Amino acid sequence: MIKLTDTEIIESVKRGNQSDFSILIDRHKNKAFSLLKRMLKNEMEAEEVLQDCYLKAYKALSNFKGEAKFSTWFYRIVYNTALTRLSTKKRKIEIEMASIDDHNYLTSDFDIHPGEKDAMVKLVNNLINKLPQKNAAVISLFYLDGMSCEEIGEIMKLTANNVKILLYRSRNILKDIIVENNLVEELR
Amino acid sequence: MxxxxxxxxxxxxxxxxxxxxxxxxxxxxxxxxxxxxxxxxxxxxxxxxKINEYSPSDDFTSRLMLQLNKKLKPRTSDKIFIFSISSIFIVLSLTIIGFILAQIIGTNKPAQSLVIGENIIGVLGTIAQPFVSLFSSSSISLVGAIISFGIIISGYFYFDYQKTTR
Structure with a gap:
């Protein structure tokens, strides 16, 4: 079976085949949901916001000219909607409290016992959940979606250099946690 | 280095x-x-x-498609209602504007060469006559009340329409 590209699907939806939009939903929902869950730190809210994002994307599909990839365009909607949700609920300040600079706060939350095989995966996921939304978004987009810093910058309206800084700082936090918990040998 | x-x-x-x-x-x-x-x-x-990829609930796509069908296709009755209300207001506004213009032009005596203009004024005057009587001092409050009521009712339905299609 031939796999249609996102652009071909969009053209089909624009021609009136509304049901083809479900292919786009299925194709991007997991990654977009992961990004939202990491930013909003709440599964139900993430699903609700994801629905809103798809509705917005559908309504704005006529404005999509194909200059950027659909995924980049869609993730921009997802990211902005998540930010709006965060600021509306005034949760932004609360989450910013767990700032990336609060190394001690972050590291003290992770007590990993050497020998636990799944512990690191759990730890990394927990760590991302503790990161401020921008860092969490960068990690999710870079490692899960395999996007370049330029693409991430386009989504988050940041320069590629700022994206790199967020990425480096997140790695350094994890590095510190690894050292403090003596996990180097476990993870090799 | x-x-x-x-x-x-x-x-x-x-x-x-x-x-x-x-x-x-x-x-x-x-x-x-x-x-x-x-x-x-x-x-x-x-x-x-090695970070996890999360997935939304299994029926996410079907629920969303259902919502899309429901929200993005306005009901035919809504369309007809909005079309009728808009038409009434457009016709009413055009008539009032036409009447006002006819009054303004009518007060200035046209030059002899403007025979066509006179004819237009005549036609406009004929059309506007029923409205002149409608807006006469005796029935103006009744007409005003009906229009206000219409605006309130259409406002409500328009708000409801916006809510369902949002």
Whole structure:
């Protein structure tokens, strides 16, 4: 079976085949949901916001000219909607409290016992959940979606250099946690 | 070459230039400490690659498609209602504007060469006559009340329509 590209699907939806939009939903929902869950730190809210994002994307599909990839365009909607949700609920300040600079706060939350095989995966996921939304978004987009810093910058309206800084700082936090918990040998 | 966190990160991302890479490898080979630092950072980066992908509920797509069908296709009755209300208001506004224009033009006596203009004024006057009587002082309050009521009712339905199609 031939796999249609996102652009071909969009053209089909624009021609009136509304049901083809479900292919786009299925194709991007997991990654977009992961990004939202990491930013909003709440599964139900993430699903609700994801629905809103798809509705917005559908309504704005006529404005999509194909200059950027659909995924980049869609993730921009997802990211902005998540930010709006965060600021509306005034949760932004609360989450910013767990700032990336609060190394001690972050590291003290992770007590990993050497020998636990799944512990690191759990730890990394927990760590991302503790990161401020921008860092969490960068990690999710870079490692899960395999996007370049330029693409991430386009989504988050940041320069590629700022994206790199967020990425480096997140790695350094994890590095510190690894050292403090003596996990180097476990993870090799 | 001074090995900073940034250099280590750039090495991991394969962003060092040929010369930088050459210098970097010399430094790494000569220092156990830097080698250890690099290993830990590399481990951190690899760990991020193992992060979970979450998925929404199983029926997410079907529920969303259902919602799309419901929300984005306005009901035919709504369309007819909005069309009728808009038409009434457009006709009413055009008539009032036409009447006002006819009054303004009618007060200035046209030149003899403007026979066509006179004819237009005549036609407009005939059309506007029923409205003149409608808006006469005796029935103006009744007409005003009906229009206000119409505006309130259509406002309510328009708000309801916006709510369902949002």
């Amino acid at each position: 001074k090995i900073t966190d940034e250099i280590l990160n750039r090495y991991i991302d394969g962003e060092l230039t040929c010369q930088e890479l050459k210098d970097f490898l010399i430094e790494v080979d000569s220092s156990v400490q830097i080698k250890e630092q690099l290993n830990i950072l590399q481990t951190a980066s690899n760990s991020f690659k």
